[in-house]
Amino acid sequence: MFSKACEYGIKAAIFIAVNSSENKRVSPKEISEEIDSPQAFTAKILQALVRHQVVKSIRGAYGGFEIEKDKIATIKLAQIVYAIDGDNIYKGCGLGLHTCNENHPCPVHDKFKVVREELREMLENTSLEQLALDIKSGVSFLKI
């Protein structure tokens, strides 16, 4: 469904959100340990999230990654997925036709678009804040 990079990106963003809500910056090392991902690869993905302004990086001593507290509630999963995997998952044809087009539909178009639309809404309506809360309260988990 999502690429590994995207899975790591989502989990990393949640972990950063959890920590930022407690005024703590985190390093790629901490992040990759907490989400069980390869460190250098995770760092690359974090760079992408920085470029797309999902997370903020502070270089140098006492630096790390953070998300401004008042942004945590506004950042949606969709932004993260878009930053890493692009928009093919929302817009692309399920059978790989060049474009998903009502006027030139593939055989599964009508049925597929319903599922894809539901996925899109889910991603657009789910904020980092909601996900971070469940991690904080121990209801959900980032690894294993």
Place this chain on the structure above:
Amino acid sequence: MFSKACEYGIKAAIFIAVNSSENKRVSPKEISEEIDSPQAFTAKILQALVRHQVVKSIRGAYGGFEIEKDKIATIKLAQIVYAIDGDNIYKGCGLGLHTCNENHPCPVHDKFKVVREELREMLENTSLEQLALDIKSGVSFLKI
């Protein structure tokens, strides 16, 4: 969403169904031309579909691929996806945790499983026959 192999497999199965309903066997060459896919790779995927008994192959002169007419209505997309991509798309965790587990959910579990469930139902309830009919009547398309 689906792998290229799976996209080709679905389109190939639909094309075979269309032809089998008219008592025509088709070759990998015809198939790959009609669904716009690499021929040798498509042939490999067809082998997998044969092993999973989704399509039938007849070797030797006058051979080709076919689906027994009365099976066309019973074959569901789910069988094809399962044969090629496995069941991770139905059962796997959206964030890549080892197992999707109610007792150890990832942050998106509750929301993701709804979408995944809808996808599963769609795949399990959509038959080759329905899809082949739209191709026959020119309502849907296998390429471009």
Place this chain on the structure above:
DNA sequence: TTTATTTCGGATAAATTTATCCTATTTGTA
């Protein structure tokens, strides 16, 4: 200003997926 710390970014490697090529095997027909 020097030093320690930390992210950035380019180069490279490993693994997986996608794609190609060639030969073996099967099968119907002459």
Place this chain on the structure above:
DNA sequence: TACAAATAGGATAAATTTATCCGAAATAAA
């Protein structure tokens, strides 16, 4: 039986994704 036509399958290559490594650049503190 010999031949032609067709799928099966192994070996290999190309492309993409995933992962690692290392030096450059930035920053805070001493």
